[in-house]
Every structure is written in structure tokens, then in C-alpha cells.
Amino acid sequence: MTGRTTSELVRALKSLAFLLAGLVSAVLLFVGSVSYLYARSEAEITRIVSEIPPGTSLSTVLARLGKPAQVCRDEPSVRGMSFGKNPDLYSNSDLYMFPHRAIPYRWILIYTDKGSSKVKHADWANM
Helix, strand or coil: CCCCCHHHHHHHHHHHHHHHHHHHHHHHHHHHHHHHHHHHHHHHHHHHHHCCCCCCEHHHHHHHHCCCCEEECCHHHHHHCCCCCCHHHCCCEEEEEEEECCCCCEEEEEEEECCCCEEEEEEEEEC
16 A cells, blocks of 8 residues: 555545535535526516516507517518417517516517507517
8 A cells, every 4th residue: 555544544535525515515506596596587577478468558568678679570580589489479460579687588579469569469488
């Protein structure tokens, strides 16, 4: 051997075990934090979207959410940015996209009728 005593080896193994336990604890804390932030953000954005029923005027939405980051006015653009939502929303709709800046970042999607500028549907999607 290299001249190490049994007590030195036990001490080294204990140090290694504490280091490993600390690493596992850090990973679990990180995963738990990310899960918590994800769930909190989803609850918040779901609440925001639920407060925008069909028939709400666009001016009310703008007062609530601010300026949209992106507006899609033609059907191909609305279809392309709809993240696989209901195809009935594409025709005769404008899509207003508002960023939700909680972690993880998401879009608040507001579909309005072109003629009346009233909300047809409100939803959200991951960025």
C-alpha cells in the first residue's frame, strides 16, 4: 500500500460521500426550482388568459397587456404563428402576440375578429 491507515481511508470515503450527497442535493434543488417556476408561470398565464373572454374589445386587452410584440394580420401568418391551435381561428382573424416574461417565457395569443376588433379566442403558447 501507500502507507495510508484505515482511519485515513475512512475519512476520505466520508468526505467523498458528503461531496456526493451535496452534489445530489444541489441537482434536486435545481430540478425542484425549475418545476416550481414552470408551474407558477403556467398558473399565472392561465389566469391572465381566462380573464380575457370572447367578445372583449381589443382596447381593453391592450390596456391590460400593453403593446403586442407581434401582430399577424394575414391568414398565412396567423396560421404559421398559431402553434397548431384550432384552424377555425385562422380565417378572418388578426393575431396579437404578447410576451409573458415569467420563466419560462411564453406568448399570450389574442385572436380578434378583423371586422369588429373583438376577441374571438385567447390562449397561450410556449416560445
